[in-house]
Amino acid sequence: MPPGGNLAYATWVRSGPGLRELSAEQFTAELDALTGIYALAMDAPTSELPGRKSIMERHATYPAFCAVVAVLRGGPGDPGRPGEPGRPGEPGGQDHGQYPDGAEPSGRTSPRELITMPDERALIGFAYGFHGSAGQWWHDVVRESLTAHRGREAAGHWLGDSFEFAEVHVRPGHQGHGTGRAMMHTLAAGRPERTAVLSTPDGQTRARRLYRSLGFADLLPAFTFPGAGPSYAIMGAVLPLRDEPAAAGRSASPSRR
Numbered sequence: 001m002p003p004g005g006n007l008a009y010a011t012w013v014r015s016g017p018g019l020r021e022l023s024a025e026q027f028t029a030e031l032d033a034l035t036g037i038y039a040l041a042m043d044a045p046t047s048e049l050p051g052r053k054s055i056m057e058r059h060a061t062y063p064a065f066c067a068v069v070a071v072l073r074g075g076p077g078d079p080g081r082p083g084e085p086g087r088p089g090e091p092g093g094q095d096h097g098q099y100p101d102g103a104e105p106s107g108r109t110s111p112r113e114l115i116t117m118p119d120e121r122a123l124i125g126f127a128y129g130f131h132g133s134a135g136q137w138w139h140d141v142v143r144e145s146l147t148a149h150r151g152r153e154a155a156g157h158w159l160g161d162s163f164e165f166a167e168v169h170v171r172p173g174h175q176g177h178g179t180g181r182a183m184m185h186t187l188a189a190g191r192p193e194r195t196a197v198l199s200t201p202d203g204q205t206r207a208r209r210l211y212r213s214l215g216f217a218d219l220l221p222a223f224t225f226p227g228a229g230p231s232y233a234i235m236g237a238v239l240p241l242r243d244e245p246a247a248a249g250r251s252a253s254p255s256r257r
Contacts, residue, residue, distance in 0.1 A: 017070040017124060017179055019186050024060040027067045027128065031056060034069075034126050041169035059130060059166050067128035068186050070170070070179045125170035127183035131193060132162040138199070139164065142234055145220055158219060158236045163191045165198040168207075180210055188241045195236055199223070202231040211235050215242035 035053045132139045147155040170179045200207050202222050220234035
């Protein structure tokens with residue numbers, strides 16, 4: 001691990017925040033900052049955070065785990081675009097659009113640039129996922145219900161070889177500018193799985209509209225996890241994700257495991 005921080009590499013989109021990929025080790029090292037974003041995005045009570053942190057730590061041990069964070073360009077800890085010096089700036093003064101209409105959601109740099117962990121004020125979002133497997137709580141609960149409601153063949157199609165988006169969260173003040181979309185594209189790019197699946201609070205939310213624009217469809221609407229609680233929609237998409245230009249209202253804070 002390089003001296004000075006836990007994050008190793010930067011991936012940039014054409015405009016807006018930088019997207020930085022994290023290993024499982026880097027992800028667990030930054031759980032305090034990430035659960036802070038979760039709390040803001042989900043308006044979660046403080047009492048919920050230790051349990052959420054424990055769940056996220058366990059997820060980091062799952063097969064083919066991958067994670068990404070979104071960091072403001074020019075904010076504290078931003079090293080600048082590749083080949084440019086770091087630029088000081090305030091988080092509120094940045095262009096938070098992820099990429100212009102019609103642009104490809106890529107913009108990866110090659111070779112990747114070595115960076116350090118940013119100031120938490122510059123960290124505006126994170127997302128992660130992993131390969132779904134038997135023995136994982138969410139996977140087993142959803143597969144059982146999907147089998148009961150839609151049959152064994154449908155359950156096998158959607159969950160037999162799936163990438164599971166576990167969490168996608170953006171700070172409330174930075175939502176609606178394509179950050180969630182870009183993080184999801186980054187995580188799903190080049191994945192070998194046949195499908196992608198996730199759960200999101202039921203209702204016509206901004207997050208659900210985003211997922212539909214990416215190609216997700218309802219598999220189990222109005223689904224309640226064991227132990228009761230709020231209603232969720234289980235959604236699935238065939239990979240690769242649909243590629244559409246970003247538009248207002250498409251950043252997300254959706255999934256809870």
